[in-house]
Amino acid sequence: MIKVGIVGGTGYTGVELLRLLVQHPDVQLEVITSRSEAGLPVADMYPNLRGHLDLAFSQPDVNTLKQCDLVFFATPNGIAMQQVPELLEAGVKVVDLAADFRLSDPAVWEKWYGMPHACENILAEAVYGLPEINRAKVREARLVANPGCYPTAVQLGFLPLVEQGLIRGDLVADCKSGVSGAGRQTHLGSLLCEASENFKAYGVPGHRHLPEIRQGLARAAGHEIGLTFVPHLTPMIRGIHATLYAQVPDRSVDLQALYEQRYANEVFVDVMPAGSHPETRSVKGSNRCRIAIHRPQDGDTVVILSAIDNLVKGAAGQAVHNMNLMFGLDEQAGLGHVALLP
Ligand SMILES: NC(=O)C1=CN([C@@H]2O[C@H](COP(=O)(O)OP(=O)(O)OC[C@H]3O[C@@H](n4cnc5c(N)ncnc54)[C@H](OP(=O)(O)O)[C@@H]3O)[C@@H](O)[C@H]2O)C=CC1
Ligand SMILES: CC(=O)N[C@@H](CCC(=O)OP(=O)(O)O)C(=O)O
Numbered sequence: 001m002i003k004v005g006i007v008g009g010t011g012y013t014g015v016e017l018l019r020l021l022v023q024h025p026d027v028q029l030e031v032i033t034s035r036s037e038a039g040l041p042v043a044d045m046y047p048n049l050r051g052h053l054d055l056a057f058s059q060p061d062v063n064t065l066k067q068c069d070l071v072f073f074a075t076p077n078g079i080a081m082q083q084v085p086e087l088l089e090a091g092v093k094v095v096d097l098a099a100d101f102r103l104s105d106p107a108v109w110e111k112w113y114g115m116p117h118a119c120e121n122i123l124a125e126a127v128y129g130l131p132e133i134n135r136a137k138v139r140e141a142r143l144v145a146n147p148g149c150y151p152t153a154v155q156l157g158f159l160p161l162v163e164q165g166l167i168r169g170d171l172v173a174d175c176k177s178g179v180s181g182a183g184r185q186t187h188l189g190s191l192l193c194e195a196s197e198n199f200k201a202y203g204v205p206g207h208r209h210l211p212e213i214r215q216g217l218a219r220a221a222g223h224e225i226g227l228t229f230v231p232h233l234t235p236m237i238r239g240i241h242a243t244l245y246a247q248v249p250d251r252s253v254d255l256q257a258l259y260e261q262r263y264a265n266e267v268f269v270d271v272m273p274a275g276s277h278p279e280t281r282s283v284k285g286s287n288r289c290r291i292a293i294h295r296p297q298d299g300d301t302v303v304i305l306s307a308i309d310n311l312v313k314g315a316a317g318q319a320v321h322n323m324n325l326m327f328g329l330d331e332q333a334g335l336g337h338v339a340l341l342p
Contacts, residue, residue, distance in 0.1 A: 002327055003069045003070075013319075014074035032056075038059045039058075041054075042057060070094070072097060080096040084096070129146045130156075132159070138326060147314075150231060151209050154213050156308075160263075171227045172227075172228045173229045174230055176239075178236040181314075204230055238311055241280050242304075243304075263291075276292040286337050
């Protein structure tokens with residue numbers, strides 16, 4: 001059994017990790033931290049875990065975490081990078097659900113996250129944990145940077161086009177997220193009266209996922225790619241829906257076949273029949289990304305639709321997938337959940 005710790009067990013991604021890990025055949029949960037709830041049995045706070053987990057929250061303490069084989073950080077940005085060097089030194093593997101190790105250039109990190117990077121020296125060894133691109137590297141990694149939720153949906157949607165060099169001009173990613181994407185901490189925009197019966201764009205001048213998506217697409221293409229990324233907040237709890245636009249002048253390419261071949265061996269990416277409309281509820285609670293390709297009759301514009309659950313494929317599920325790869329387990333272990341519909 002792999003001994004696992006979670007730093008930040010009271011947040012939405014933390015409790016989603018717990019939901020997945022209590023059902024994982026190869027995992028023993030050792031440590032679940034919370035500064036605010038230390039001492040409280042986890043199942044008292046999250047009754048969905050009653051009967052599945054007999055463990056209390058504890059204060060984050062690096063010496064206790066060193067007893068684990070792997071630690072997930074489900075904490076705000078800037079926390080993991082303060083403890084990761086010591087954990088790696090002690091032989092503990094790490095998956096960070098925050099952004100601390102996603103951007104390879106520390107200057108870009110500082111620009112977008114507003115603080116200097118605490119351990120630039122280990123940035124280079126961190127593997128960007130999108131298994132559909134980096135499976136082999138994740139298998140060898142000690143430190144995995146779990147991708148952001150929007151970057152997961154957008155990169156998986158654009159990758160086959162970008163890898164084949166089929167795109168002309170800039171890309172557009174028009175994305176919508178449920179409110180759980182903002183986390184469990186209190187802030188005005190997440191209140192029922194603010195977020196329900198409402199729909200709005202945000203972060204238009206520049207969202208911190210923009211450099212992450214551009215970095216991933218540039219690596220796939222071998223050169224920089226222009227991208228307009230506009231996130232929106234929708235009145236739902238879970239889910240991301242990305243409507244992606246690309247100029248693909250070459251009409252001779254069978255895009256449906258291209259996508260089907262690219263993801264043929266990817267159990268967590270479902271290329272739907274041509275002309276489908278993936279819905280967020282068709283991935284709710286599951287680790288799937290569902291993708292559909294639309295090629296209108298006229299013009300060069302291709303429209304790709306991509307849907308994920310932000311807390312699963314966009315966070316905790318992808319983190320468990322990465323753990324499975326890092327420990328040579330069945331990739332699907334603990335991730336067999338069918339989406340909740342309706
Ligand atoms: N929500 C989402 O859809 C996604 C989130 N992410 C990322 O995952 C991370 C967690 O997100 P989410 O679960 O939504 O966040 P939440 O705000 O819901 O939870 C944050 C957790 O971190 C703990 N925490 C906060 N500060 C510290 C600290 N200084 N030291 C140790 N623990 C701390 C909190 O518990 P306590 O204060 O009691 O210690 C809490 O358990 C974030 O970096 C987020 O950007 C990534 C993809 C998707
Ligand atoms: C709806 C909402 O607020 N979503 C969050 C993004 C999700 C997130 O947690 O960011 P990371 O993936 O970088 O960790 C936001 O736009 O800031």
